Amino acid sequence: MKWYLKLILPVILVGIWEVCALLINNPFILPTVDSVFSKLLTPFAEVFGIGSLASNTLISIERVGLGFLIACAIAVPLGIFLGSHPFWEQFTDDLIQIFRPIPPLAWVPLSLAWFGIGMTSIVFIIVIGCIFPILVSTIEGVKRVKKSWLETAKIYQANDRQVMR
Known part of the structure; x- marks a missing residue:
């Protein structure tokens, strides 16, 4: 199997996550993909008042x-x-x-x-x-x-x- 075919399932799952997050529209229940990755890329930023x-x-x-x-x-x-x-x-x-x-x-x-x-x-x-x-x-x-x-x-x-x- 080609390596790029193995990326299809994760991309589909991330897409489903994003669509569900937009439909729910509540970041405390299901945050969007970009908000999660932005928090992961800034590990020293304060998160919800509980530290980084x-x-x-x-x-x-x-x-x-x-x-x-x-x-x-x-x-x-x-x-x-x-x-x-x-x-x-x-x-x-x-x-x-x-x-x-x-x-x-x-x-x-x-x-x-x-x-x-x-x-x-x-x-x-x-x-x-x-x-x-x-x-x-x-x-x-x-x-x-x-x-x-x-x-x-x-x-x-x-x-x-x-x-x-």
Whole structure:
């Protein structure tokens, strides 16, 4: 298929968007294509009194980064501990498997009740979204370390700290 034929569908969709926006004639419900692209091309301009696209993007990156770091700080050491201690891994596995499939959005009402509206509740939701995949991956990674590598470390009289490195 020619490359220019692949542009037909996006052009049609943008055209439908523009026609619908003109028919609705309400920029809060469906803005026109040119107003959206003009806002995207001026990322430092004020948007509806809530800051610029660039400043809001930086705030979002900060929140996601903080939530991910907190999740890593909790899940990696806990995963290493649980992966290297089978009793504790079996003891906590049911609880982990109960909470793991709950989507982060389901935690929003509890987060708002516990922390109120603000950065803390947002970071909490990000931590919840990150912590279980990191925890389960770390546990499985520790459990799947080749026994020959551990035996080699034992032969070289490596202490626990050196083995974990």
